[in-house]
Amino acid sequence: MSQQLTIxxxxxxxxxxxxxxxxxxxxxxxxxNYGFRRTLPHxxxxxxxxxxxxxxxxxxxxxxxxAYPTLYTVLKxxxxxxxxxxxxxxxxxxxxxxxGEKRGRPMSFLGGAVFQWxxxxxxxxxxxxxxxxxxxxxxxxxxxxxSLIFTLTGFFSSASWTxxxxxxxxxxxxxxxxxxxxxVMALLxxxxxxxxxxxx
Numbered sequence: 490m491s492q493q494l495t496i497x498x499x500x501x502x503x504x505x506x507x508x509x510x511x512x513x514x515x516x517x518x519x520x521x522n523y524g525f526r527r528t529l530p531h532x533x534x535x536x537x538x539x540x541x542x543x544x545x546x547x548x549x550x551x552x553x554x555x556a557y558p559t560l561y562t563v564l565k566x567x568x569x570x571x572x573x574x575x576x577x578x579x580x581x582x583x584x585x586x587x588x589g590e591k592r593g594r595p596m597s598f599l600g601g602a603v604f605q606w607x608x609x610x611x612x613x614x615x616x617x618x619x620x621x622x623x624x625x626x627x628x629x630x631x632x633x634x635x636s637l638i639f640t641l642t643g644f645f646s647s648a649s650w651t652x653x654x655x656x657x658x659x660x661x662x663x664x665x666x667x668x669x670x671x672x673v674m675a676l677l678x679x680x681x682x683x684x685x686x687x688x689x
Contacts, residue, residue, distance in 0.1 A: 491624060491625055491626070494622060494624060494625045495625055495634075495638075497622070498618070498625055498635065498638060499506070499638060499642070501618065501621075501640050502618070502639055502642040502643075502682065503646075505614050505618075506639070506642045506643050506645075506646035507646045507649070509677075510610045511572055511575075511604075511608050511610060511678060512535050512539075512594070512601075512604070512605075512608065512611070512647065512650075513646065513647075513650040514674055514678050515526065515531070515575065515579070515596065515676055516531065516532065516535065516647055516650040516651045516654065517650045517651070517653055517654040517657075517674065518579055518654060518670075518671060518674045519531055519596065519651065519654065520594045520650065520651035520652060520653065520654025520655040520656075520657075521654040521657045521661065521667065522593075522654075522656055522667065522671070523594075523595040523664075524655055524658070525648075525651055525652055525655045527594075527595050528595050528598075528654075529651075530595070530597055530598040530601070531595050531596040531597070531598070531600070531651075532601070532609045532644070532647040532648055532651055533598055533601070533644075534596065534598040534599060534600060534601020534602040534603075535601045535602075535604070535605065535647045536640055536643045536647055537602060537606070537640060538601055538602030538603065538605040538606075539565065539605045539611055539615075539639060539640070539643050540604065540636045540637070540639050540640030540643065541602070541605075541636070542605045542611060542612070542615050542641040543615045543618065543619065543632075543635055543636045543639045544633070544635075544636040545634055545651055546612075546615045546616055546619050547619045547623070547629075547631070547632030547635060547636070548629070548632060551666070554617040559643075563618070564606075564607065564609075565609050567607055568606075568607030568608060568609050568612075569572060569609070571604075571607050572607070572608075572678060572679075573679065575678065576675040576676075576679045577675070579671050579674055579675040579678065580671055580672045580674075580675030582675070584623070594684075606674045612619040615639075618635055618639070619632070619635065622635060623635075636672060657670070
């Protein structure tokens with residue numbers, strides 16, 4: 490295994506997982522609205538769902554997108570439509586009621602895992618990682634290594650964003666403040682679609 494390439498890939502994984510994006514925005518919002526414990530299935534769904542996506546891309550699914558670019562385009566717009574739905578759900582969330590109880594429920598493990606297949610940022614990152622860092626080790630150990638590193642990094646990133654959201658609960662203690670926060674996060678989620686839908 491190439492040590493220099495491994496270090497470079499770990500830096501790439503940290504940068505790509507910890508920077509703001511659809512997953513992190515939803516986890517931050519869920520941490521605020523539901524707390525860490527109730528958001529944990531969502532955290533694990535994102536973590537293992539993305540690791541699985543990287544493995545599948547590395548095992549040849551990325552070649553299908555190259556052979557059939559229309560499939561990528563269709564998936565991109567389906568993903569954008571789903572993200573708009575999620576933004577609407579977040580923005581219209583009732584927040585915490587007068588008794589301090591949160592209405593609704595956080596995303597499930599399966600929901601977090603399946604979302605990775607329509608998260609265009611995640612698809613682009615996984616294809617880029619596999620094509621750029623595949624020399625990290627001989628095949629198929631390279632794909633296993635990439636997937637495991639992304640899974641580990643993704644867990645710490647997802648947990649951190651959720652804990653950050655949970656920490657905001659003390660600051661945003663009124664239902665009105667939570668509603669405003671939810672609307673802002675929904676707008677940021679919509680804004681994250683701009684480079685995806687209007688890429689050159």
